[in-house]
Amino acid sequence: MNTFGTLFKVTLYGESHQEAIGCVIDGVLPGLKIDWELVQKDLLLRRPGAVGTTPRVEKDELHCTSGIFNGFTTGSPMHVMIKNENVISKDYSHLVSQPRPGHADFVAAKKYNGFHDYRGGGRFSGRLTTPIVVAGSIAKQMLPFEFSHELISIGDLKDMSLIDSYLKEITQQGDSVGGVIQVTVKNMLVGLGEPNFYKLDSMIGQMMFSIPAVKGVEIGTGFDGKTLRGSEFNDVYLDQEGHTKTNHSGGVSGGISNGNDLVVKVFIKPTSSIGKEQVSFNQEKDELTNFEVKGRHDVAIVRRAGIVLENALAIVLADLYLWNKVYQ
Amino acid sequence: MNTFGTLFKVTLYGESHQEAIGCVIDGVLPGLKIDWELVQKDLLLRRPGAVGTTPRVEKDELHCTSGIFNGFTTGSPMHVMIKNENVISKDYSHLVSQPRPGHADFVAAKKYNGFHDYRGGGRFSGRLTTPIVVAGSIAKQMLPFEFSHELISIGDLKDMSLIDSYLKEITQQGDSVGGVIQVTVKNMLVGLGEPNFYKLDSMIGQMMFSIPAVKGVEIGTGFDGKTLRGSEFNDVYLDQEGHTKTNHSGGVSGGISNGNDLVVKVFIKPTSSIGKEQVSFNQEKDELTNFEVKGRHDVAIVRRAGIVLENALAIVLADLYLWNKVYQ
Amino acid sequence: MNTFGTLFKVTLYGESHQEAIGCVIDGVLPGLKIDWELVQKDLLLRRPGAVGTTPRVEKDELHCTSGIFNGFTTGSPMHVMIKNENVISKDYSHLVSQPRPGHADFVAAKKYNGFHDYRGGGRFSGRLTTPIVVAGSIAKQMLPFEFSHELISIGDLKDMSLIDSYLKEITQQGDSVGGVIQVTVKNMLVGLGEPNFYKLDSMIGQMMFSIPAVKGVEIGTGFDGKTLRGSEFNDVYLDQEGHTKTNHSGGVSGGISNGNDLVVKVFIKPTSSIGKEQVSFNQEKDELTNFEVKGRHDVAIVRRAGIVLENALAIVLADLYLWNKVYQ
């Protein structure tokens, strides 16, 4: 349940307000020199600070307790732990009776019979994406591909250069917005992906929807292609290496990478925690009541999610990259 | 690779033009009386016949060789086989040098070193969705939920009552269209889905992208929600059972079913095989050449895909339904 | 549950008295020319005929419905089906009230709430080892190793050249015997096996105990080594390739093949079905009663089990062989 992958296997643990979160990364090839500064750089991209992001800032100090010897990976599982330090726990005690709209409070209480750790979202917290960033950053160092991501839309903002002032306005309204992030992978190999249920896009689908707040995933042109004809949507091959004129398929044919850029677009819903008063059902009082979500939160979590999605994609590719070696 | 699920496990086999296709369905609860007419009804929905669908019609006669005793499931794996009968194999020999745009010909040749069965798309053929329909139909009989699906858009057609004449026109143009299908599940239980990587939506993502031609998946409102504010997107709880006023989240909170209708929308790309002449790279001649895709194909495969997606979703729910019993 | 392996994946289905048994073999490398006569030869070794084996003889005609094109494997799953033809079903109806000692009748009824197919042992029948022989035979054709097996003890027989007359005697007594089989693999590679839980010996342990009637598994010298000292048991390395003077470790060090012969010894218990009258509890009468096990059975199933164990081992090695390619 908390483990992803077949050959490159990532196991997560942790809850928002407990002692630590972390991951075990199994399947890293031996002999890889890990550049921890690259990992820290990725973590910085996830960390709050920009307009529209939460004031809870964690140092995210990494403890790698195993899997490295003389600076190189040993082939043994890497364990990376991150302590939860900036924790304020008193904010959350009321969530038992008043499940927040858009959050997992209600379902978690039902599923785990009331024993879940509800503080700060517990295991459902966005904080759990930190070890995903770490594992993905290691994955990228093992792969010959080139990763990037871009925020391509946010709320109803028309001009992306106005993003800071737009988010200030949303903050003042006590509201939140979502958006769409595009992750692109260049220098792809042909052949990654195992039919039927371990296709490249199947694994991307599984992984991306594992990231909190994701409510839509597209490969290539996606839903925007619904009005196109086949003669327009088909990507014409241009050479022996399979390069295509257009890339509506986003680099995936029949579930297998075709060597063109891998393009994945992901919809992040508006942050569920908003500043202004909401109405929702109170389970104890047995009636609809007004309430406010306390705690520190992001107005536009989508602003920090890009590196999470990019590195989540790297984990998928690491798994299928190792898998594809079987055929060589 | 060809097996989906943890407790309700479906293994597929078969290629379009070989002797048979089929599946092994492992994890069906013992003591279930299987209604094979319901399975046949589902298969009929997938079968061609309507305007815009292929003239290759298979009888789809099912051979269930194991797992049933005295009319009830035994708890042992069910094996269901379907023979490939209406096969014309001479159409496909040229695909080795001329990979078709939008198809898996190119990647399959690379990945399997030229040994793949390219006839009719081989293992990548939409024909492989037949055993998915069968397995999902069995899954639905094991589940207390109510499934349905609807074609909510097709190409650039504005008025869905004109679909037949629209597709006739597309056929005459020698072209194809895609569309969007919505699958809805009513009477859902609270609690299905296992964080982090086996969330309900993660499993839906994996499964839906396993279906050929799927290039986008949304849960609930999806990408259309990108311009909404959090105060609009949040689904307000109305009662103790977790019913909500709106259902932007599509019945999934924190990766777990919340008891509201499960709503999944899937984008099916325009059929890659089109009637009219195309240009693409010929690997043997080492140049761009004009060519036509021969064989029999669908102008709008999206018209037949609804039951595939519905039943694929049922397979996902069967797996997570059994899993959730662990907590009871 | 009915699927073994990670990269070379075998899924079994079938019950003794239903229409067919079979397997899906997923992960066979593309481009392999399958010699079906070798498969048939292996099946012959499993088939009854020798003194001490059952008179139920099946033709074991194989139907391979997918995964082969132009005589070579395609990389797509192979499905092999074998019909159950020589079935006499009237013998087994009394097993519901009178579970046979040593058989699964009692536990199956409890676990599957009485819905299991009890005829001929149902899914627990030794008949299910036929697809294991088939899958293992395919595995051996993919591997560069040399497999053999030997019956090294049977009952309390001292001189193995007297086996036929010994078993005639046991048959006349209406009794049965067990024995020990040794499987040896020569020309092993160094490096097969993944620590911790996918060690070569871990996978052998899982697989061997999956074969009906197996109640003990040893790697190398095994239990006989319990009186040896470390200075005797340690296998002294003799050269750069890791060849050792002795082979107490049976070719496995730290769970990884060390290049010496892989040696596995397996104890097969005496066949549970015996000719003479037994006493056991009758669940309907609620008392101990005398009864006889009807049907056709083996006096020494161990005589037919060698090829099953050999090929089961080949399945294990195929999986770990593919896995080890990841490191190359």
Added chain:
Amino acid sequence: MNTFGTLFKVTLYGESHQEAIGCVIDGVLPGLKIDWELVQKDLLLRRPGAVGTTPRVEKDELHCTSGIFNGFTTGSPMHVMIKNENVISKDYSHLVSQPRPGHADFVAAKKYNGFHDYRGGGRFSGRLTTPIVVAGSIAKQMLPFEFSHELISIGDLKDMSLIDSYLKEITQQGDSVGGVIQVTVKNMLVGLGEPNFYKLDSMIGQMMFSIPAVKGVEIGTGFDGKTLRGSEFNDVYLDQEGHTKTNHSGGVSGGISNGNDLVVKVFIKPTSSIGKEQVSFNQEKDELTNFEVKGRHDVAIVRRAGIVLENALAIVLADLYLWNKVYQ
């Protein structure tokens, strides 16, 4: 590779001489009150101290960083970390050229291209059994069964009351011995185990051979039953609950627990590291040379292994116990 189980999932990490070892335990039911003193008691049984055990004593202080809230399990993965403190690293640098007989040095160097951490056996060290003891101790607290283990033979010692003086003698000889441990589980339920490859005994086989130094596994009477007849080996049922007169089958019928005591016997080979001089091949000098294994080691690791095997068995049962709930 480092993850065991389907529903109760244990992931190990760590190497003997790195910062820490530990495990992620996924699938613990929510609402369980963990008694850490019981865990510590189990760890004490594994810790050295008795005659014949190593002078490397670790405090084994446990850090549980997640999965517990208000003293109860949350249903989220538990992560337990144990620091490596009593580490002397200078002893092992010569192992690269001089692989020790009986150890994994040779195979690890080949498999991981020389990048493995060879200090103290690295990932192959018996130290990695500590998290198995921890995870098994948690598992036992979740299960209604009663576990125990017994050392039933050690070397060629006839009278087990003389064990201390026997091991002193072996120590003086600079040698080592192995032995046999029996694990017994009482109060078993009927029904644990999933045919075919997830049988109770299959899972036991996988798990037990995952423990370092294990070279043989038996269920019930095992190899000693090879001279028995079927009429003797068959366990006669005595009542409706399936209690049997004898227990040659060790509580497992057809791979499923039958409610009688589960009995597993495991052969632990003589400790490979011995005090006296040995001859083996030196890869650098390219010749056989005399050498001594330095470092601190056990003369009879079998003396400390009982709790490891007992708790390893508990992990297996926890997984199958949760699985069996699916049928209820």
